[in-house]
Amino acid sequence: MERVIQRQVADFHTDHIFDCGQAFRWQRQRDGSYTGIAEGRIVNIRFIPEGEKSQGGTKADSSCFSDNRKRPAPCRGRIVLSNTSEEEFEGFWKKYLDLDRDYGAIKRELSQKDPVMKEAIRWGGGIRLLRQEKWEALLSFLISQNNHIPRIKGCIEALSENFGEKAGQYQGRWWYSLPSPKTLASMEPEDLSICRLGYRAKYLIGTARQVERDGLPALEQMADPAVSYEEAFEYLTRFCGVGPKVASCVLLFSMEKYKSFPLDVWMKRVMERLYGQKTEKEMKAFAENTFGDYGGFAQQYLFYYIRQTG
DNA sequence: GGCCAGGGGATTA
């Protein structure tokens, strides 16, 4: 497999993208790059900020977390994708990484709204909203509820390794895809005990059965631009274990419904501390009025900001 | 509408 290099990419940083809680199947490597799997494709992505050498400098790991916590990281540079081809990059990863969207324009527009957002964007300026598979997002955010990010990752790893299919070998280990709705639909909660999902096991199976009954295309069709946010939200919240929070995450991270503004514990904290709002209703209305169709982008900048700076 | 159990582990006290 060849390597693919994209030069002079702006508004991009792998730490911001893979550490902002939107995806759970990316693993940070010692060199600061990320290896992950999406729709059965395994890839390693390394971001090299402008002005830095790509290979083996003595200044090891220039993009490590401890650095980023102290000061905002530069978000312009080149991306090196390994274990992929030019064809696959053009046909898949480019869209997955949302590289065709002008985040500079989004950042300028949001920065004008208020000083808090401007500061948040300064910290997470390399965020991109990944375009994930619908079923993966649904499964991931069912597991994410009332849960910690490291444990969410562990649950998803266990699910793939035990019940998914082999996708390929890379960097000395096998990678597995997630179990299909069909696979999970035929199981009972106790069959999943090895994955330590707790009470979420019955949600996964219940939802898998509903997806099987309606057909996966019915779920995927919710990503159609012709389907409104409200209609898709309504559809998703009918699934077992899917409430407003999980639905809004699935809509944002896999269905391109960018006005979605997921409110979790952290976001409620941000909205109260930085914007002085008390009720969830107040927060939703504020987001809608202030950020409008860019609500989802705003949410990600704020979420990353509060997680980095406390 | 408010309350609380659901699992399990990470984090904090």
Added chain:
DNA sequence: TAATCCCATGGC
């Protein structure tokens, strides 16, 4: 070591 918390939801 104990208590608390976690990218919530369903059921009462």
